[in-house]
Amino acid sequence: MAAPAPNKFDPDFTPQVLDSFGPATNPRAKVVLSSLIKHIHDFAREVELTTEEWMMGVQFLNSIGQISTPKRNEGHRICDVIGLESLVDEIANKVIIDSGEVPTSTTILGPFWSPNAPWRQIGGSIIQDPHNGQVTKMHGRVVDVITQKPLKNAVVDIWQASSNGKYDFQDPEGQSDNNLRGKFRTDANGEYWFYCLKPTPYSLPTDGPAGVLLDVMDRSPWRPAHIHLMITHEDYRTVVNQIYPRNDPYLGIDSVFAVKNDLVVDFVPLQGDKHAELSMEYNIRLAPKLLRSNPMIDPAKHKI
Amino acid sequence: MAAPAPNKFDPDFTPQVLDSFGPATNPRAKVVLSSLIKHIHDFAREVELTTEEWMMGVQFLNSIGQISTPKRNEGHRICDVIGLESLVDEIANKVIIDSGEVPTSTTILGPFWSPNAPWRQIGGSIIQDPHNGQVTKMHGRVVDVITQKPLKNAVVDIWQASSNGKYDFQDPEGQSDNNLRGKFRTDANGEYWFYCLKPTPYSLPTDGPAGVLLDVMDRSPWRPAHIHLMITHEDYRTVVNQIYPRNDPYLGIDSVFAVKNDLVVDFVPLQGDKHAELSMEYNIRLAPKLLRSNPMIDPAKHKI
Numbered sequence: 001m002a003a004p005a006p007n008k009f010d011p012d013f014t015p016q017v018l019d020s021f022g023p024a025t026n027p028r029a030k031v032v033l034s035s036l037i038k039h040i041h042d043f044a045r046e047v048e049l050t051t052e053e054w055m056m057g058v059q060f061l062n063s064i065g066q067i068s069t070p071k072r073n074e075g076h077r078i079c080d081v082i083g084l085e086s087l088v089d090e091i092a093n094k095v096i097i098d099s100g101e102v103p104t105s106t107t108i109l110g111p112f113w114s115p116n117a118p119w120r121q122i123g124g125s126i127i128q129d130p131h132n133g134q135v136t137k138m139h140g141r142v143v144d145v146i147t148q149k150p151l152k153n154a155v156v157d158i159w160q161a162s163s164n165g166k167y168d169f170q171d172p173e174g175q176s177d178n179n180l181r182g183k184f185r186t187d188a189n190g191e192y193w194f195y196c197l198k199p200t201p202y203s204l205p206t207d208g209p210a211g212v213l214l215d216v217m218d219r220s221p222w223r224p225a226h227i228h229l230m231i232t233h234e235d236y237r238t239v240v241n242q243i244y245p246r247n248d249p250y251l252g253i254d255s256v257f258a259v260k261n262d263l264v265v266d267f268v269p270l271q272g273d274k275h276a277e278l279s280m281e282y283n284i285r286l287a288p289k290l291l292r293s294n295p296m297i298d299p300a301k302h303k304i
Numbered sequence: 305m306a307a308p309a310p311n312k313f314d315p316d317f318t319p320q321v322l323d324s325f326g327p328a329t330n331p332r333a334k335v336v337l338s339s340l341i342k343h344i345h346d347f348a349r350e351v352e353l354t355t356e357e358w359m360m361g362v363q364f365l366n367s368i369g370q371i372s373t374p375k376r377n378e379g380h381r382i383c384d385v386i387g388l389e390s391l392v393d394e395i396a397n398k399v400i401i402d403s404g405e406v407p408t409s410t411t412i413l414g415p416f417w418s419p420n421a422p423w424r425q426i427g428g429s430i431i432q433d434p435h436n437g438q439v440t441k442m443h444g445r446v447v448d449v450i451t452q453k454p455l456k457n458a459v460v461d462i463w464q465a466s467s468n469g470k471y472d473f474q475d476p477e478g479q480s481d482n483n484l485r486g487k488f489r490t491d492a493n494g495e496y497w498f499y500c501l502k503p504t505p506y507s508l509p510t511d512g513p514a515g516v517l518l519d520v521m522d523r524s525p526w527r528p529a530h531i532h533l534m535i536t537h538e539d540y541r542t543v544v545n546q547i548y549p550r551n552d553p554y555l556g557i558d559s560v561f562a563v564k565n566d567l568v569v570d571f572v573p574l575q576g577d578k579h580a581e582l583s584m585e586y587n588i589r590l591a592p593k594l595l596r597s598n599p600m601i602d603p604a605k606h607k608i
Contacts, residue, residue: 059379074366
């Protein structure tokens with residue numbers, strides 16, 4: 001790609017726009033918007049954006065909000081498709097520990113988490129409705145990443161799509177509320193276990209701007225099969241992530257760039273359990289809350 | 305502003321996203337989208353965008369399309385407020401002539417041009433409806449910027465808001481179709497003259513996302529008073545611009561960054577014309593079509 005050629009166009013134009021902030025602007029808003037405007041101008045100059053291309057961009061921009069509803073957040077999805085949510089997650093949540101231990105990776109939340117998932121008993125099931133999937137006993141231990149001490153009363157909040165690739169509240173075929181959602185507490189040994197489904201891959205909706213963008217980029221709209229997790233503990237940093245079956249055909253081409261190596265897990269045959277045909281072990285390493293995220297981040301920048 | 309610190313975050317993430325284009329992507333689309341995605345990622349890293357800030361951005365993005373209608377293009381307006389339309393105009397239309405002559409400046413089209421403006425006779429008026437403005441006799445000559453030869457049959461297409469700051473098709477008080485719009489042809493001496501209004505400043509609509517953005521930036525939503533012009537001739541490059549009364553209080557703080565020095569004009573008292581109380585001379589220098597815009601632009605980049 002050509003490097004920007006600052007002499008080609010009026011060198012005073014972008015500074016004039018950046019100089020237009022009034023004195024009452026919030027300082028953090030000024031930092032964020034100045035950088036955004038500067039990058040948009042640099043982009044336009046770098047590619048020598050034409051009037052027709054800009055107008056296509058305006059139409060695309062308007063189309064994002066026009067298809068969005070309280071149950072469909074296309075702006076969020078567009079950010080996912082260009083990797084922005086994944087990048088924001090890294091910026092906010094990457095933890096580097098001087099002594100070298102590596103906590104469980106985080107990845108994007110996505111638009112389907114619900115604050116209303118029910119508490120369920122350890123050993124219970126999140127499966128309420130009929131399905132065509134493979135029932136799996138998921139189990140593991142939550143530990144302190146530094147001391148390896150098991151963590152009692154950690155909360156494992158899980159949500160997943162059904163075998164048709166739809167979450168409860170978006171399924172036109174109808175699922176009961178909180179089907180395939182649940183919150184579990186780890187026991188005195190830091191352990192949890194419950195029944196869920198081996199997840200099924202699904203495609204992002206392609207009938208809106210995200211589909212247009214993926215098509216222009218000649219990319220697959222499919223996500224690898226995944227189970228969503230949010231692991232919390234009062235003394236530890238929250239981990240939001242997703243785990244993926246090894247050998248999923250979409251692992252290398254996830255349409256939202258949310259796969260990391262330590263999030264790939266094994267589903268293996270299970271004998272002697274009448275409730276499940278597969279077993280999957282997933283252990284979680286949490287970092288103490290006192291460790292702030294990426295230690296090179298300057299907290300002063302984030303005061304609003 | 306801090307320079308980007310490439311080592312702070314995973315250096316492989318943006319390349320992974322840029323590597324996701326499939327082989328069937330249009331080459332120009334790949335150039336444009338790669339640059340846009342790279343700049344958005346660089347922006348997020350540079351300001352260490354937080355999850356909350358990103359989510360505010362998603363809501364803002366969705367709100368742009370949600371308020372847009374066939375008569376209200378908020379995406380276009382947001383681009384104007386950050387100077388993007390003005391920059392795209394410069395990229396597309398800046399003409400540099402080796403021998404040093406300077407053609408009349410272009411500036412942004414804005415959302416109120418109409419392809420249906422009526423042809424009117426030289427010496428006629430574009431004023432159809434009652435108003436509280438000052439009638440002005442606008443006159444001038446259209447010439448070749450290099451030879452100074454007057455140009456016969458150049459078309460001067462003019463549109464302006466009424467004295468209430470509204471254009472015909474957006475005025476809730478109702479204006480007749482094509483009030484304050486008209487197209488005129490220059491005569492054998494390259495001259496044109498007609499009656500219009502001394503323009504009135506007006507504010508951008510502040511009830512939508514553009515108003516939110518201007519408020520966050522602590523900026524005025526006002527535009528200086530202006531008359532829109534589109535000057536065309538079959539052998540010359542089209543000039544789209546706006547002209548502004550000298551001493552307008554908003555000249556230095558135009559909310560859409562569309563003022564250039566050679567677009568500021570003088571309205572002077574007119575004696576002996578029963579139709580008008582002011583006179584305003586505006587001469588126009590057109591560049592031959594063969595001169596392409598900014599000669600440093602690489603036309604190969606623009607093949608779609």
